[in-house]
Amino acid sequence: MNSKASILIVDDETVVRDSLGKWFEEEGYFVETATSAKDALFRLPSQHWDLALVDIKMPGMDGLDLQRKIHEVDSEIIIIIMTGYASVETAVRALKEGAYDYIAKPFDPDDLAHVVRKALEHRKVKEENVRLRQNLEQAQAVELIGQSRPMQKVLESIRTVAPTDTTVLIHGESGTGKELVARGIHNLSPRRFMPLVTIHCGALTETLLESELFGHERGAFTGAQYRKKGKFEIAEGGTVFLDEIADISLKTQTDLLRVLQEKEITRVGGNQVIPVDFRAVAATNKELSGLVKEGTFRADLFYRLDVFGIEVPPLRERKEDIPLLVDHFIRKYARAMSKRFESLSRPALDVLMNYSWPGNVRELENAIERAMVIGREPEIQPADFPLQFTATPNPEAGVTLEDVERGHILRVLESCDWNQTRAAKVLQIDRVTLYNKIKKYGFKKAFSEAS
């Protein structure tokens, strides 16, 4: 029996309150009774109630009015209406106004037990649903990993701005995770159940970008065989993420400014004005203010975008986050590759901590993925990283470039079970070059196995 569920019984008849109260108490519930609607409202805040059994006919405020009032205070309480006589009319009214169920007096004990059990199960499922959704949202929102101060500041900014409809401009070097910041804002915003649409502005020509953003009518240009919805229309109710915003032409900047200001678009080749509802988040790795001075970026668009700015720090400024990030990527790729990697060795971590990471987190992620391809489980070693990571000001004397190349190629070949196609891919050279190197150094599979 669910000993924790709490039930509030509201009835003006003493005999009903007493007998029902005792009955539910024997069933193992926590029970309190209220003599009137007013009394019930008075008891409501005293504790967390799972369910209220409310008599429909009471002097003063009746059961249906009380039901409304209870739901104003706590919309999650399940209300079951008790009626003196079963009438379709009252039942429909009760259910229409939000009651979970209704039950006619006197109750069959089996029916009463069943209705209450079913209602509480329904509530439990609802609560579980909310909890799982919250967990999922949190899991999605915390894709940004880092406990360093600069990263905490970013997370705080995300949490601050997410619930609003403010336009956000994210600035950060390439590979710092600007898209994850945008996703975090979307996932924590009221628009999270609507789409997040990303537009990589730098990847598209002016005409293509226009058609991507605003859509086009049939025949608008050569190849426009069908009418197409633009990203702003697709994102209806959600968020539009404009990545690499600095790379758009002045003409598109003008159109974009209009959309941001007027919240309406006109498809390419069309006349109809279409209202759109979206929240804009933009990102750039360039200094937009500098581009404004140069005259390649419109000042009014810059101010329209830069309402709330978030600066994503480069990895070299938050090196203390490297162990956490590494741990995350090892787990991610161990799952994807079905490998038993658990960690990286202390010297390997030192290598990563001493590197400057010009490519930021993206470079770190690639380095870990690559190391897990060529390294041996369960620990990543310094040798599993590209050479530039381990470059030191005073290189070891007597080691020639050829020695290094020879050793590295041999390691990669072994890790790929001597599959030359795979090894060439890891080494980022073509197969013929690899074949020539194998010949040059006299590698043989048998030689490797014997050694």
Next chain:
Amino acid sequence: MRILNLVPVGRVDRAQLTVLAGGLASHLGVACSIHPDGFDPGFAYNPLRGQYHSTEILKGLVRDTPAESWRVLGVTEHDLYIPILTFVFGEAQLEARGALVSLHRLRQEFYGLPADPQLLAQRLLKESIHELGHTLGLRHCADYLCAMSPSHAVERIDIKLAEFCPACVGAMAVL
């Protein structure tokens, strides 16, 4: 010595009570004394419902029972009710002295089936142990085999055993 007063409420077959007394003695380890006169429930009759108000009978039973008796269990042939429910198989005072059970809906004949005296005796014993469990402070139990599992239909009574589960035995020890 713990003595359980077994009181016929209205006319009840003595043999039925004797069998019950034996069952309770062996299952609960208590001595039973069967009241010679019985208790008249006429005052608790509700002509509109054709049933007897169980809470009222229970009050009267406890009032008339000597203070020194450990528990009192009324047994009746009448159909019992509490105002909010269509019927009850029995009723008990939580952590107090009185309990009451009805044979009315325990009989196979009530459901249009041939009489089964053995089954009836079993049901009566289980219901009696269940109600006495409430007087010992036990609430309903999720273990469907336990005597304290809720039984709002006769089929559920048949499934359960005439014994408390270990959790309920443990709970009783604490009380």
